[in-house]
Amino acid sequence: MLEGSDVCLTTKWSAVVRAVRVPVLLLQGDQEPQSPVTTINKLAADDPQLEVRFLPGTGQLLWMADGPQVLGAVERVARVRTA
Numbered sequence: 123m124l125e126g127s128d129v130c131l132t133t134k135w136s137a138v139v140r141a142v143r144v145p146v147l148l149l150q151g152d153q154e155p156q157s158p159v160t161t162i163n164k165l166a167a168d169d170p171q172l173e174v175r176f177l178p179g180t181g182q183l184l185w186m187a188d189g190p191q192v193l194g195a196v197e198r199v200a201r202v203r204t205a
Contacts (some may be wrong), residue, residue: 132147133179135165142169145158145170146172146173147172147173147196148166148172148174148175149173149175149184149185149192149196150162150176150184151176151177151187152178153181154181154182155181156182162174175195177191184196186195
């Protein structure tokens with residue numbers, strides 16, 4: 123069984139994203155060193171169900187670095203999708 127970062131390194135994420143059949147919101151830090159903006163944009167181009175929001179000035183563990191910004195982004199999307 124794979125654990126931790128082994129899963130991240132061996133999973134073909136484009137196939138996983140294409141298999142999802144519900145809308146997905148991906149909150150991503152624009153300063154994330156292991157998943158740069160260009161990489162995430164390529165992943166998002168594979169599936170119209172995937173909505174990406176880049177949070178400025180954040181990187182890894184963005185919910186810990188800027189919890190209010192993360193919560194605000196989730197609340198905005200939830201309001202739009204339930205309206």
